[in-house]
Structures are given as C-alpha cells and as structure tokens.
Amino acid sequence: MTPLLVPVVALAFAVEAMLGFGATVIAVALGALAVDVRVLLPAFVPVSVALSLWIVARDRAHVDVRLLARRVLPLMVLGLPVGLFAFRSLDEGVLRTVLGVVVVALALREILRIGRRAPAAVRAFALVAAGAVHGALGSGGPLVVWALGDRVADPRVLRATLSALWLALNAVLLAAWAWDGRLNAASWSGAAWCAAGLVVGALVGDALHRRVNAARFGRLAWIALAVVGVGLVVR
DSSP states (O other), X not given: OOGGGHHHHHHHHHHHHHHSOOHHHHHHHHHTTTSOHHHHHHHHHHHXXXXXXXXXXXXXXXXXHHHIIIIIHHHHHHHHHHHHHHHHHSOHHHHHHHHHHHHHHHHHXXXXXXXXXXXXXXXXXXXXXXXXXXXXXXXXXXXXXHHHTTSOOOHHHHHHHHHHHHHHHHHHHHHHHHHHTOSSHHHHHHHHHHHHHHHHHHHHHHHHHHHSOHHHHHHHHHHHHHHHHHHHHHO
C-alpha cells in the first residue's frame, strides 16, 4: 500500500457515506492502478467495516431488517461462496473485467432509465450474482441497488440497510481471508493508510447525505461508476 492511495480511499468512503454503497468499486477501480487487488481488498475492507458500523450505530432505527432477513441476505449468501472461490482462483485481470462489465451495464440502465421494472426472478438472480461479486471483489453494491429498484424510497433507510448488509457480508470475507492468511502485517499496515482516508471521506459523505439531494447525487454517482467500470474493462 502507498500514501498516494489515501485520496482515492477518501473519495470512495465519501461516496459510500453519502449513498451507502460504491466505496469498494471506486477503491478497486482506481487503487488497482497502483496495487494488486488481492493486496488492496484485505487492507480496505476492514476499514470499510468501521464505516458501516458507524452508520448502522447512528441510524439503526432506519435499518429495514425484514428486507435484509427475508430477501437480500438469503439470496446473496447463495452466491457468496462462488465469489470467494473466484477470489482465490481466478486471475486478477479477469476479476476486474467482470466487475467492470457489471458496473457499466447497471450504470447505463440507471442513467438511461431502462429496465427499471425487471421481473422479480431477474432481480432475485441479480442478488445471487451480487453475492458472487461481493465474495470475489467486495463490490456487490451496484447490483444490490439495482435489484432493490424503488423498493426502498427513503435515502436514509437505503444507506442504513446497505451498511447493515455490508457488516454481515464483510464479516464473512474477513473470516475467509483470515483463514487463507491474507490478513497479515502487510494488510494491517495498508489498513492504517485506508483509515486516514476514512476519516475525511466519512465526514464529507455524511455532510453531503444530509444536505444534497440524494437522487441527483445518486445519478452523478452512477455516471462516475460507469466511467470507473470502463476503466476496469479497458485497463
């Protein structure tokens, strides 16, 4: 890890503190220009857990527990082992390309407002796929948000619910990486640099969440994610 990644991490956490998702996608896409994904994620995700915990602790009354327990978590857990296997087995370039294709496709759908009434079966499959993507790259957020559609209208509820989701899933990721020996001195040293970006990003993102129109900011975030996704594919 390098201090040059601190601004990237701060930007990533600012977006997540604002919307409840997007941090890992941005961190992986931009951070991978300088650091191997398999080195970056074990340093980034533990700090991301701290942000999720902070949001859930503040807004726990807004977490939609029923939605998580009955729909989102059971489907994502089905795909999670596939992603964990991919993280261990596939080439880093393949992982980045898959993530880039998924992000670009979903961003275009959101930006162009197409396919917003997809059948329930398609959205269910998207949640399973989100579990696989999260297991591989810690980045299931874009798929989850698309699968939920307009089901969660309140931005504060969406942010709190997604943060609770990341707490549960990232705990599994950390346990798996600890078992594989990926949580080591190097990853914790990298986490210290990520923590520096967390403080700035969390404060900025939380301020934006309270003052900026979430729908407008979300649209800008999808445009930014589309650019990031293209970068992942063509790199």
